[in-house]
Amino acid sequence: MQDGLIFNNNGNQSEKKPAIKNGVIKNVVVGFSSEVLFALCLFAWLVILTAIFFFVLSS
Amino acid sequence: MLRKLTKFDxxxxxxxxxxxxLGLAFxxxxxxxxxxxxxxxxSAMDFIIGILSSVIFGLACMKFMKTDKPPNLFQSMIIAAFSWIFACAFCSIPYYLSGHFESYLDVYFDLMSAxxxxxxxxxKNVDHVSNALNMWRHMLTYIGGQGIVVLALAFLIRNTGGAYKIMVGEAKDESLEPSITKTAQNIWIISLVxxxxxxxMAAxxxxxxxxxxxxxxxxGxxxxxxxxxxxxxxxxxQNLSFYHSYAFEIIMCLYMVMGSFNFALHYVVWKGNPKELLRNIEIKTFVVTLSITTIFVAWxxxxxxxxxxxxxxxxxxxLLVISAHTGTGQMAVYANQLVHSWQPLAYMGICIAMMLGGSAASTAGGFKALRIGIFFKGLIHETKRLILPESAVFKMTFHHIKDQIIESGMVKMAGLIILCYCFxxxxxxxxGVACGYPxxxxxxxxxxxxxxxxLTMGVVSPSMPAILKIxxxxxxxxxxxxFLSIFVxxxxxxxxxxxxxxxxRK
Structure with missing residues (x-):
């Protein structure tokens, strides 16, 4: 059975989901989000570093 | 015996x-x-002239120089280096016709820079440049970042045995898929998404x-x-300062960092392996060096x-450290401020960040995190070898997409390229000093x-000497x-x- 074809199941019509495409999109979304999350964590770390030096050296 | 250039080359x-x-004309x-x-x-007329000239040149080369043989490594290196010279020349046509430059040298400088x-x-007068030319300027950096050879490979050159070698010549030596066309297409899919x-987000x-x-x-x-x-x-x-927006600056920093990642890393993470971000030697090196340079600047x-x-x-x-370390160059300070107000330690931090650069096979420049990581691991390896008994057998590995053993050839090559950059x-x-600059x-x-x-401290301007521009x-x-393809x-x-x-003489 090809992805996306409509078939009968006990009289109810349903569409088979394109499983491979869904998997790819999910992976891309997860991958992209993890890169964004990683970069944001890195920024948070840089902010902490900068704050330490700023408050220690400015006071 | 040195290899001689032939007519076939x-x-x-x-x-x-x-x-x-031809690909760039499209x-x-x-x-x-x-x-x-x-x-x-x-502007439309400038681009029509540019398109026509490029199409005529491209088709003429393809018709009169037609060959079915794939290039070998030597020819691929020359193709990569040579195509960049011609690409700059043809893409400069709309630039030159726009009237925003004092000379053709300035046009070529901007093209190479893009x-x-x-x-x-x-x-000159960047605030009054047409929308079309602005689009072209930014598109050139975008295309250049992925690589003009990669662009051609993704859409024009198919099933070519020597294609991977041309990509190596353009310093994009990561093979994401067994098929090189697929690798180039994947690089473009990542960039287009x-x-x-x-x-x-930026809009x-x-x-x-x-x-x-x-x-x-x-x-946006x-x-x-x-x-x-x-x-x-x-x-x-005013560059990034024009927007006066915290959100805009964070988005730009986000993409500077992501843009400096290796395309192979993007590919693996987007394939469903986000843990690679925490294990990869390039990312670990990047975090360490970015932290050190941040400390210098903050201090x-x-x-x-x-x-x-x-x-x-x-x-x-x-923001400037991130911009410098990722090799971006977007600025939220003026060149004058850098010259007159910045303390030497902060200035040094920015210089070191610029030298180091982002990841290999990314859009960034500089030494590259992979080389720095391998070089330092190699140093540790050699030190250990001297400390441990001669009979001791040990190996050193690093993780980049997969676990790999560090070989002396890798360390030597990394050191050699770093040395070339220093030169x-x-x-x-x-x-610059010979031209009279501090x-x-x-x-x-x-x-x-x-x-x-x-990033600039004000030296780069239309009035700087031609020798410095060259x-x-x-x-x-x-x-x-x-280096390598140009040396060849x-x-x-x-x-x-x-x-x-x-x-x-004979």
Whole structure:
């Protein structure tokens, strides 16, 4: 059975989901989000570093 | 025995160069459409001339130099280096016709700066450049970031045995898939998905910042392309400061960092393996070096008391560190401030960050995190070898996509390329000083050009001496293609001239 074809199941019509495409999109979304999350964590770390030096050296 | 240049080498080089130029001609259609939408008919004519010239040249090369043989490594290196020279020449046509440059040398400088994702600019009156030309400037950095050979491979050159070698010549030596065409296509898919998401995010931020919806989309796409390709161009003189928006600056920093990641890393993470981000040697090295340079800048700025609040240190100083380390060159401070107000430690932090650069096979320049990581691991390995008993057997590994054993050849190659970068930084600085610029500014600008960063302390301007412009053009080109393909081109041309000279004497 090809992805996306409509078939009968006990009289109810349903569409088979394109499983491979869904998997790819999910992976891309997860991958992209993890890169964004990683970069944001890195920024948070840089902010902490900068704050330490700023408050220690400015006071 | 040195390999001599043959007629076939020339033929195959011109054939593939023609294909690459033809590919670039198609990309000029986008700024042409922008010119027609905004009724910029002068610009539209410039692009029509550019497209026609490139198509005629491309088709002529493909017809008269046609060959079915795949290029070998020697020819691939020459194709990569040679196609960049021709690409700059043909893509410069709309630039030159726009009237925003004092000379053709300035045009060529800007083109090389765009293609190598450096971001140093000699364009005059940038605030009044047409939308079409602005689109073209930013598209060039975007295309240059992915690689013009990669562009041609993805869409024009198919099933070619020697294709991977040409990509190696362009310093994109990561094979994501067994098929090289598929690898090139994957690089473009990653970039295009990011372009869509990044432009949307930046456009929303620009819209809330007060720009009209169409300007928001244009500025969003331009600034995204500038950040993702680690180019650093901007449609306004004030660069990133023009937007006065925290959200916009965070989005740009986000894409500077993501743009500096290795395409192989993107591919693996997007394939469903996000843990690679925490294990990869390049990312670990990048985090360490970024932290160290951040400490230098934070220390320098805080001790000097230049900024009175943390917010300013972050938005002026740390943004600049990220911009420098990723090789982007977007600025939120003016060149004058860098010259007169910045403390030496902060200045040094920025210089080191520029030298180091982002990841290998990314859009960034500089030494590259992979080489730094391998080099330091190699140093540790050698130190251990001297400390441990001679009979001890040990091996050192690193993780980049997969676990790999460090071999002496890898360390040697990493050290050699790092040395080459140091040489071009030094060479540019010497020429700058010889032209009468202070040592600090000349060094800063030279590193910025050689590492394809684009930050400036004011040396780069239309009034700088022609010799310095030519020096920076060469160092930008060398830095972007990572030396080897250019050395092969120069060596073989030198050999050919030598042969001709000998033949003439006989």
């Amino acid at each position: 020339f033929k195959i080089t011109m054939y593939y160069t023609g294909k690459i130029i 990309t000029m259609v986008i700024p042409l459409i922008i010119a027609l939408i905004y009724k910029e008919f002068d 293609f190598t994702t450096t971001g140093l600019a000699l364009i 990011s372009l869509f998401v990044g432009t949307t 929303i931020a620009a819209y809330y910042d007060g720009l009209s919806w169409d300007r928001s989309i244009l500025h 796409s331009w600034m995204f392309m500038s950040a993702w390709s680690t180019g650093g161009f901007a449609p306004c003189t 320098g700025l805080s001790a000097a008391g230049i900024f009175t609040n943390l917010n300013s240190v972050l938005r002026r100083g740390i 071009i930084y030094l060479f540019g600085a010497v020429v 040592l600090g500014q000349a060094t800063f600008e030279s590193i910025s050009a050689g590492a394809n960063v684009g 020096t920076y053009i060469i160092t930008m080109w060398l830095g972007r293609l990572e 081109l120069v060596g073989s041309v030198g050999l050919a001239i030598g042969q001709a000279f000998k033949g003439g």
